[in-house]
Amino acid sequence: MKILRLIHTCFFIGCVLVGNFSVVAQTLSITGEVKTPLTLSINDLKAMPQTQVKAKDRDGKEHEYGGVRLVDLFQKAGVTLGGELRGENLTKYVIARAADGYEVLFSLAEIDEEFSGRTILLAHTVDGQALPQGIGPFRLVVPDERRPARWIREIKTIEIRFAK
């Protein structure tokens, strides 16, 4: 308890200091049940293989989204996918969190393309343009879902957890 509180306080003070002296660039982090936690900037993301998907947004119109497949990011972080996605690893889930605190959940199996046959994209462009403020820099796009409620905007963190 005490140690936790201490870490908490340090974190708080750290944030305040950072807040006063510099502007933190917007990043995406992948944490939790991973081999290598990642914190990625837009440039890190652009350096990875890019994928395009077409999907209908809330406006009912089809758009072309560009970015990195979520599975590729998970591979980079060392998340149990493919052959490793069995046994207790099937009780893992993923919490995606936006800058405003909005959270949505996926099961890990949903995100694995081998398993579910679907591509979930971590998008940074729409119709060739960077995602606008309030939506980007990063957004999830789940093309085959009829309601875009899990297309989480301004996504900041992705955490992989075990259901306990």
Added chain:
Amino acid sequence: MKILRVIVSLLVFLGGLAALKAPHVAHLRPYSLVYPSSFGSRFTIPENNPLTEEGVALGRMLFYEPLLSKTNTVSCSSCHQQSLAFSDNRRLSIGVSGKPTRRNSMSLANLLWVKNLFWDGRVSGLEAQAAFPLTHPHEMGQSLEISAKKLSKTRLYPPLFKEVFGGATITGDQITQALSQFERTLISANSPYDRYLEGKYQLSATEKRGLELFMRGPAPERGVRGANCAHCHGGVKLFQEVFHNNGLDSIAVQDKGRQEITGEASDNGRFRVPTLRNIALTAPYMHDGRFATLEEVLDHYNERMFHPSNLSHELRTATNVEGGKTLGLTSAEKKDIIAFLHLLTDSTFITNPAFANPHPKNKPIR
């Protein structure tokens, strides 16, 4: 919607756990939280502070205890009055220093479900939160150690703390723990709106129009009118725990809100979405109390909003007029929404004797 009463058997379990660790609380009676099943159980109660009848009762006494302030004149209830859904009616509150607080006092209802407390969400957990008002020079202005010492010198408190926490001396942590136990019981779930959801209240025509506008996003191309309030203030508890910039300023300078915590420019002027439960009782409104009435709030969302670059996407894009730049509600529609907001007043919450000042009216015996 049918409301089932859920009794948290978990508490009994937690109570049992804590009893294993701390034998002194074994004789205490677990407190059963009662709330509609639709509220859900997405909350955590610290393992080392399970709710007990005795702990809640002590917390209630402390909530109304001016000895916890430097001047012996201010208690939590000075700025959190039951008749006002545990808020106050000032733009900024006044504590021991006579100087105004930085922000508007917040209503304390359904905090059991809130993870990140204060307007900027800077503290998690009620135990940690309580230390702020107790020690802040403009609120109660007294260290936890001095508070514990002052309580130890009374006749009233030492036996009560001993019963709840065991141990020979009162500590600061015990004070914040007991306060938190009481705060977790402040559940408001019996407004006309709740009864409407249970099928026990009939909406008037204006309330019904207001509810529909509140809940729906506008889509002028399909002839749908709406105000989209529920996007942020929706759900049975009437808040989503998210942080947004709702266009109060073109840039937040005095109080940067969430930016002060995260250091990110995109968080400038973002604040936690507060609950709209009992909103008709908690004027003035917003983190700095700038709006005196709900009419002013509606005027803000409808036609006065600033458009900073990080204005919430939903607020930026919501309009009832094709190609419009503002929400574009009529004045009758604004009145309908206000009629709906009045349905959120829970009169049983503000009169519940279990939440009232437990100290005798004439000088308490200390």
